[in-house]
Amino acid sequence: MCKPSDKRKRGKFCQDKLNDNHSQAHWENLISRLIEGDIEGNELYYIDQVNAIYSGLRDNLYLAVVDISQCDSTYTQLAYFRDLFKKTQPDFKYFIYSNYILVLASTDNITLNVKKYTCKLDRLFAENNLYAGISSRFENLFQLQKYYREAVNLLNDGLNSDGSRRIFLHDDLRAELNGGPHDIKSVNDEFFYMSGLSKKKVQLRKIKSGKGIQYILNEAYSILGNPILLHDMEYKVIAHTENTVTDDPIWNEFESTGTVGHDTLVFFRDECFFEMAANAEKITFLLSDQLKYPRIFGKLFTKNNIQIGAACMVFCYKPFEDDDLNLFDILCDILNKEFAKSKFYENYGQTYMETLVGMLIEDRLEDKLLYTAHIESIYKNLKTSLYIAVADITQCDSPNITLAGFRDLLKRTQPDFGYAVYANYIVIFLSFNTATLNVKKDLHKLNKFFKQHNIYVGISSCFENIIELPKYYNEAINALNNGLKSGGKQQIFLYK
DSSP states (O other): OOSOTTHHHHHHHHHGGGGSHHHHHHHHHHHHHHHHTTTTTOHHHHHHHHHHHHTTOOSEEEEEEEEOTTOOSSOOOHHHHHHHHHHHOTTSEEEEETTEEEEEEEESSSSOOHHHHHHHHHHHHHHHTOEEEEOOOBOOGGGHHHHHHHHHHHHHHHHHHOTTOSEEEOTTTOOOOOSSOOSSSSHHHHHHHHHTOOHHHHHHHTSOTTSOHHHHHHHHHHHHOSOEEEEETTSOEEEEOTTOOOOOHHHHHHHHHSSOOHHHHHHHHHTTHHHHHHHOSSEEEEOOTTOSSOEEEEEEEOTTSOEEEEEEEEOSSSOOOTTHHHHHHHHHHHHHHHHTTOHHHHHHHHHHHHHHHHHHHTTOOSOGGGGHHHHHHHHTTOOSEEEEEEEEOTTOSOTTOOHHHHHHHHHHHOTTSEEEEETTEEEEEEEESSSOOOHHHHTHHHHHHHHHHTOEEEEOOOBSOGGGHHHHHHHHHHHHHHHHHHTOSSSEEEOO
16 A cells, blocks of 8 residues: 555655645645646656645545636635635645645544534634535545546536535535534534435434444344344354344354355355356345345445445344335445444455466356355456456566565556456456457556566456356466567567
């Protein structure tokens, strides 16, 4: 990762300089390069400079883009308002980019209470007719380009649709922020008040983060009234609601053994559960004559969008109601935000995915139907036309970086693809909407990265079914080996 745990210490030498004009120009130039993608492929060189920006900030970041073009004041210079914001709310970082003032806000909690953190700026916005769009939460400044575009789009869409608001939020945080003080305690409460959503949804949203998975499950059980269990990708129990006694055989098997046996997995396969789970975006409802009670399953993900398991609620105490699917979807979002803070599960998700890729390459899955949902998780965010690339780092100019280190750098360079470490290579799942690969156009960012670090890559022909991975992995290996033998000057070799 480019953001070490001691980022505050590493960046402290630059903190005091942020207040003088020369240093401000330096940081605004760096922010500009991050937004415009100019440092892609050179992240290692800029690590210390980017880490200095983190100094004084908390772990959870939000980017606000402020538009002063409709300002009523005679002082309409960006620099004037930037410096005024600094004096009003010094805990944030402020930069000028393009025609906007960028506000880098941060919180300890994974949820932003917008009223609390913008209360000092609200009056300035109202008095000077300023408008802003605020992105969703992020942690890594190397992803700034994405969240800048998100905030700008929110600002523009908000101005076009509703001129009565001054601050426009991402869907995760949206609320009305005009006017003076509100009686409602939090932005989330206000959102539900305006939308007229059910009391249970409000109660679920009020579950506090940072207290752990078990706390969330117990609170959810008191609201929803049915037992809930979480398991990982290997069907091992992560946690379940406490003091829940059921007469459901599958629940009891999970609770007594910590997992389920082969016969239960075969039952799920024969009931087409794995196929349904694979095709579902998040939530699956399972009803069968062979089950004593119906149940809902929801997918659990890390912050890198790698599936780590599932949540299950069994309707053994209260019957299923129409609103339960939406309620369980909210619960899964809350759980996923908690898992997003866990380095353990981030590593687990990546390790399991790489283990699965290895088993596919070596054709070691005896009953592939049992792994349908797991295999489908590899496809997540991939397009229809696939290519396998294998990257050889043995001739790399940065010998101190491991395979895992390069894998993580590649994720930041081209996050739309999939990456796994296997044997002595980085395996890359390339995907496109068409079956024709144009290296110069489609792989511009990766090719630049490969050239910079002297990495050589072989790419297979096009395919669609990951079950056929052994064939196309071997094609990519052959393309790499033949390309290296030929002494070609390019970094990327295609299978012929």
